[in-house]
Amino acid sequence: MLQNIVIGQYVPVTSPLHRLDSRSKLISLLALAVIVFLANEFWSYLALLATVVLFVALSRVPLRFFVKGLFPVFILIVFTFLLHAFFTNEGYVLFSILGFSIYSGGIEQGVFIAIRIGSLVILASLLTLTTKPIDLTDGFEFFLRPFKRFGLPAHEMALMMSISIRLIPTLLLEADRIMKAQAARGADFTKGTMKTRLETMTAFIIPLFVRSFKRAEDMATAMDARGYRGGEGRTKLRVLQWRLQDTIACIVVGGVGVVLAILRDF
């Protein structure tokens, strides 16, 4: 029932993007999120599109994973496209429907905005598709550490994130088991009257909560028992390593930014 959920979206294949340090990927994504907005005319959009296609190809992640990521924003893309198509009065009139004149400029703007939103979503999913969640949290912790002097509990936040991520598969397994146990007793999670479905949901959620609280308690006890006292002076099992390829990746992203800045209309 829950078997098709991919945790944290990570796709375990080997590719140049998978090998990069999570920090260089985080920096690149941040930079690209700004760079995407530099594009404002045909050639710069083409360059942007080429960059996205190149990165997707480099990631060696099957295309359907990106399609899955795009699906939730599909409506947003269509909506903004239509908005631009109907309400931009630039260029020449292509045709008229329902009293609206559709201008060539409108279609052009619509396509541009669609590319812009699409690129952002694809670039963001590239990060999660090619980076293990646990590496991602390590990366986050690295960037949050400077804010510690302002009282930001960087280590605790990262710990919370990694514990949550670590427990997602466990929780899913638990959920699957409880669902199946109740389904074996006749529970139907998809059909039925409001009242029976409410009871079915209760029979699923209550045991799941009970188990989660129990597990959290056990974990706290286990951490206490091993003398866990927070992040001060702790070393890491897996140390993030910044290599040449990471520097290159950042330079490439910077290059894309420069190219787009040159190509764009001022």
Next chain:
Amino acid sequence: MRITFRDVSYTYMIGSPFEKKALDAVNLTLSSQTFTGVVGSTGSGKSTLMQLINGLLLPTTGQVQNGDFILHRKSKRKYVKQVRRQVGMVFQYPEHQLFGSTVEEDMLFGPKHLGLDIEKSRQRFPDLLELVGLGEEILPYSPFSLSGGQMRRVAIAGVLATHPKVLILDEPAAGLDPAGHRALLDLLRDWHDQHGLTTVLVTHDMEDAARYADEIVVMDEGKPVISGAPTDVFRQADQLAGLGLDVPASVRVSRAMQAAGWEVADTLLEPEALAGVVIDQLSTVRKEG
């Protein structure tokens, strides 16, 4: 009810990078009214096999026949539910499925959702609770106020409340103390005998399989590799060892005794039986000596 697997394969997460074939063209028949032990190491496909019986999973290819019901890849939801009315399933740590605010509410969940007569089911509760070693005074209590052992008994009573014709047990006694372990399996075996059930016990405890099962099926890498009566299965100790499985202690002891020149049959599956033979032999030795 007779359960037949015909060319059943099952693949998890088909079409993803995590694709995993759990069962591979399984052909297997579990005769009506037998108590079958399914053993195998972790990942051998035994829990997948068990979930195919009541349609929690539908076969990727092939079909599973359950009495007159046939389940296949495209079986309809309503049809699957009819099958579930016949099949009770006790998962590992069944107490994790408890949710009701009272024991009674929890036990009514099965009968209610499988569309059984609620009043009739309710009348059977006192007997059912007595069978699992509890009393009817427990009905108005919250299941979460009970002890771990009691919770498990309530959960099992909740499964038996639907009076299934087929009972699937997945390590029902895991985590209980030895006395509780024996008591629970004894009562499930009694229930099996009294009601003429077809029972499948999934376990990796060979002692349990030897003691309670009429038939044993050994799974390995998604296929049943050895099956038959417990004495026949445990005679193949070397082959079982190759699959990472043990034989019951009494079989190990009798084999060692045979090797040392004692006259012991290798069909003694229970420690009590073996002990009897050892005593007999020792007393003859003493008489002769």
